[in-house]
Amino acid sequence: MAQRPKARTDRCPAVDRPDGAPLPGADNRQSGFALVAVIWTLGLITLLGMAVIVGARYRTKTSSNYASVTAAEMAAESAVNLAISAALTATPEQAVNFPLRCRLPGGERATITVEEETGKVDLNTASPAALTRLFTALAGDPSQGTRLAAQIVDFRKPKTQGTPAAAARFTTIMELDQVDGMPPRLFRAALRHVTVRSGKPEPDMEAASPSMRRLLNFEPKPNATKRGVPAGGSMTIRADIDSPDGTRFIREALVSLEGGNGLPYVIREWRRGDIDPSGLRQDPPRAALRACLQVRQAAAS
Template sequence: MIWTLGLITLLGMAVIVGARYRTKTSSNYASVAAAEMAAESAVNLAIATALAPTPEQTVSFPLRCRLPGGEHATIMVEEETGKIDLNAASPATLTRFFTALTGDQSRGTRIASRIIEFRKPKAQSTPGAGPAEVRFTTVMQLDQIDGMSPLLFRTALRHVTVRSGRPELDMEAASPATLRLLNVAPKQAAGKRGLPTGGSITIRADISASDGTRFIREALVSLEGGNGRPFVIREWRRGDIDSSGARQERAQGTGPACLRVRDTAAS
């Protein structure tokens, strides 16, 4: 009898614990979904700001603000011309970049050579047909390169593009992190750089909710999308947490309400 009661008690405790776990899991899923929607809203806010008249005079990025749901947003805008184009970058630039990322000259050279080989025109099997042009259509294809570890792939993503078409990146548009990897010193007295009015940009929205949920959404956006469209969103990506960015956000605060910033830019 005692064993039976003990077994029933254990089963009851298991049911209670399981129910609590399922409730917590459902709550976590809901928190992540809410943070994801907030991140996409922040991306749309940045697009609207970029399309507003003379946005560079009223809003500067990184932008730190509060969304209507109470989430804290850090929104960054990165110009694709300031990144290394996988289809157009010179072998020297690719080698220097991947050598810096890997800390190994021979490995960096091998990866650069494989990228050059990947983008070379390939011979077609059809008689009389010219070589087929094979190019990177997205930076996510970088993981197809032999020797590209998952960690190296994720680290390289913030610094590469397929949208600039430049053999050398625009040093004025490059991030300080990219310049450091290329061993280029940023200009000490560089003036404030406004938002571009054309070309492609990556918008990175880093969302922190009050319950501690964190979600980062990145969007590759082409301004002046053509066919009468003011812009085109070419890719959505989920970003990785940048610990240095988190420290900077805590140090500088969360800023004003995001919609107030948007109204200021539009006025």
């Protein structure tokens, strides 16, 4: 009887080899794992490199923007100083009329306006009727305007018995946001139209800015497009700067002429201004503008 052939055992290797040699296919598995690890490592390095590049570009752009804003701010302060110089040396024959549009040495386009404080509503001395008219016009709601006017009158009252009235006065228009119920939108809109320096119960419409006259529905004066610098008192000088790279910066300075103590003027407050949405901005080409220094020299000659 023929014997059956023995089954081959080398086709299915044992799980554990007694000699400790690696199992067949182990090298392939280790190579595959190493390849995956290398791919993941290269991916992480690529991501880190992209993050570094993006961060460097962002820092460069941020630094460039900061430098542009700083340059525009310096140009705005120069424009304010130009207006102060024009105010101090103005004569009826050689007066600089505002708004003044000119070109600064750095190529910035400047729009300089002068707003007399007597043409604004004084937060300390304005009558309730004047306050109501202003805030009703700003809010478009008579009830809200009346309420805010009453809150302003209440704010400027002495808070305790025996307190001097001056202690409760507004010292700056920026304190308007401390009035109860003052919305941020109305606060920012009112800054162009209020003051603490006029001392009048009603604004002088002859000295009011065009935006103030439009707000209160006063007819514009026939020859009010240009106005000279006031001979004395307080005024807000506003410099709107448009740089060649597109940066825009607005700086305002509250200036008192005849500042006292032998000083020709006093800058009482610097403020960063907002864009006036009620006014139409005229932007002639820079090449068509006269240099600001030429305007100043022509006025001084």
